[in-house]
Amino acid sequence: MNVTPHSHDHIVKSYDEELERLTGELQRMGKLALAQLAAAVDAVIERDSHAASKIVHNDRTIDALEHEVSHDVVRLLALRQPMARDLREILAALRIATDIERIGDYAANVAKRSIVLNQSKPVQLVAALPRLARLAQSLAEDVLDAYRNYDADKALDAWARDEELDEQYTGLFRELLTYMMEDPRNITPCTHLLFMAKNLERIGDHATNIAENVYFLVHGTQIAQARRKGDTTSVLPIDDPR
Amino acid sequence: MNVTPHSHDHIVKSYDEELERLTGELQRMGKLALAQLAAAVDAVIERDSHAASKIVHNDRTIDALEHEVSHDVVRLLALRQPMARDLREILAALRIATDIERIGDYAANVAKRSIVLNQSKPVQLVAALPRLARLAQSLAEDVLDAYRNYDADKALDAWARDEELDEQYTGLFRELLTYMMEDPRNITPCTHLLFMAKNLERIGDHATNIAENVYFLVHGTQIAQARRKGDTTSVLPIDDPR
Numbered sequence: 001m002n003v004t005p006h007s008h009d010h011i012v013k014s015y016d017e018e019l020e021r022l023t024g025e026l027q028r029m030g031k032l033a034l035a036q037l038a039a040a041v042d043a044v045i046e047r048d049s050h051a052a053s054k055i056v057h058n059d060r061t062i063d064a065l066e067h068e069v070s071h072d073v074v075r076l077l078a079l080r081q082p083m084a085r086d087l088r089e090i091l092a093a094l095r096i097a098t099d100i101e102r103i104g105d106y107a108a109n110v111a112k113r114s115i116v117l118n119q120s121k122p123v124q125l126v127a128a129l130p131r132l133a134r135l136a137q138s139l140a141e142d143v144l145d146a147y148r149n150y151d152a153d154k155a156l157d158a159w160a161r162d163e164e165l166d167e168q169y170t171g172l173f174r175e176l177l178t179y180m181m182e183d184p185r186n187i188t189p190c191t192h193l194l195f196m197a198k199n200l201e202r203i204g205d206h207a208t209n210i211a212e213n214v215y216f217l218v219h220g221t222q223i224a225q226a227r228r229k230g231d232t233t234s235v236l237p238i239d240d241p242r
Numbered sequence: 243m244n245v246t247p248h249s250h251d252h253i254v255k256s257y258d259e260e261l262e263r264l265t266g267e268l269q270r271m272g273k274l275a276l277a278q279l280a281a282a283v284d285a286v287i288e289r290d291s292h293a294a295s296k297i298v299h300n301d302r303t304i305d306a307l308e309h310e311v312s313h314d315v316v317r318l319l320a321l322r323q324p325m326a327r328d329l330r331e332i333l334a335a336l337r338i339a340t341d342i343e344r345i346g347d348y349a350a351n352v353a354k355r356s357i358v359l360n361q362s363k364p365v366q367l368v369a370a371l372p373r374l375a376r377l378a379q380s381l382a383e384d385v386l387d388a389y390r391n392y393d394a395d396k397a398l399d400a401w402a403r404d405e406e407l408d409e410q411y412t413g414l415f416r417e418l419l420t421y422m423m424e425d426p427r428n429i430t431p432c433t434h435l436l437f438m439a440k441n442l443e444r445i446g447d448h449a450t451n452i453a454e455n456v457y458f459l460v461h462g463t464q465i466a467q468a469r470r471k472g473d474t475t476s477v478l479p480i481d482d483p484r
Contacts, residue, residue, distance in 0.1 A: 073333075074329060074330070074333065077319060077329060077333075078325055078326065078329055081323040083320055084320065087316060087319055087320055088316070091315075091316065091319075094336075098340070177429060177430055177433060180422065180426075180429050180433075181426045181429050184422075184423045184426070187419060187422050187423050187429070188419055191419060191422075191433075191436065194433065194436075195440070198437070
């Protein structure tokens with residue numbers, strides 16, 4: 001820890017190179033999380049439990065990358081002792097890594113539940129899930145793009161679109177309840193679908209967190225408007241689920 | 243940012259004092275989150291929507307404290323440029339603050355859903371929720387104690403007990419499904435109960451995260467055993483929900 005970096009310049013990279021390595025790790029994490037999400041949705045549609053198991057297993061790679069990021073952040077802070085903007089950049093990377101790791105977790109959860117779902121006959125409403133997933137995925141993609149390009153406008157745009165995801169989720173939630181009421185045999189599979197939909201809704205929340213971090217990184221201020229976040233099903237009237 | 247702390251010693255606190263301030267903020271956050279959780283469970287039992295609304299509103303205080311912690315961490319890193327163990331301590335505080343903030347969020351979510359639940363006739367299985375909540379609360383309390391006292395053994399013990407919470411949650415999940423199948427009028431309220439139970443299960447996961455951070459802080463190594471974390475309902479057989 002007490003090594004002075006400049007004492008052996010031939011092996012020590014420049015600060016910019018180290019930072020680049022860090023953001024490179026984050027981009028790799030992001031790509032992996034997005035690929036996991038896409039694969040999870042495919043596994044749901046194709047009722048492919050084998051693919052789903054692989055997705056659950058692969059989640060470790062993202063977790064390992066998060067550990068690497070965390071390790072690199074500690075090293076950068078200790079050796080480089082960055083100030084102001086550099087410090088902000090490094091701490092943003094740490095936060096964004098956590099959000100990407102959570103997105104990966106939720107993708108793996110979707111895959112895990114799809115394995116159980118495949119044990120029962122196909123449920124019609126599975127079709128609504130990919131639509132929700134595509135929106136979640138596009139939000140996650142956009143905020144990671146925004147992060148790579150320091151594009152606060154793109155981050156803000158994705159941040160605002162999370163509301164659309166919440167609305168779609170609420171619609172699906174209501175539909176699933178109706179379906180459960182129609183036939184008690186739908187209750188267990190639809191409960192799993194409810195949780196899968198909830199996972200996708202949560203991915204949107206983490207994309208929103210990333211957007212907020214990107215915005216702060218670029219402008220040094222928080223996104224101004226306070227928007228109520230997330231799940232609106234918790235305020236749905238009980239007696240009229242439609 | 244470029245002020246040298248020692249240039250005006252009369253107003254600048256010692257590093258230890260600043261660190262104490264930081265951990266003090268975390269303890270305050272922790273106490274608040276625990277109080278919110280206890281109040282949320284009371285609101286559920288007593289069907290007190292007014293109290294529930296207050297809990298939802300109070301969640302801001304925890305969010306504000308997390309921002310303060312985050313701000314203090316950046317200041318400490320920039321001004322003090324801590325090394326090794328001090329750095330580890332500060333980054334642990336940052337992580338633990340995030341977990342406490344999430345615990346507060348989940349408590350507020352329980353309160354929010356209870357308001358909807360009160361719109362329907364009382365559901366019998368509400369009684370199982372406080373048991374789950376008590377366990378979640380005791381885990382959260384223990385890890386915060388462990389953090390205050392650098393007690394890795396206590397952290398490890400709480401970490402292991404999360405499995406009990408997961409089992410209780412899985413049991414409740416199955417019970418709720420059965421209840422929904424018995425009477426379709428139970429479907430909507432029980433769905434809300436499912437999500438409330440899930441919130442409590444997630445609180446256990448965040449307590450587990452805190453335990454891992456405390457353990458690492460004390461020993462400098464990760465908790466060794468890999469335990470599969472969290473929700474086991476995703477692998478429940480579909481055709482036999484009991």
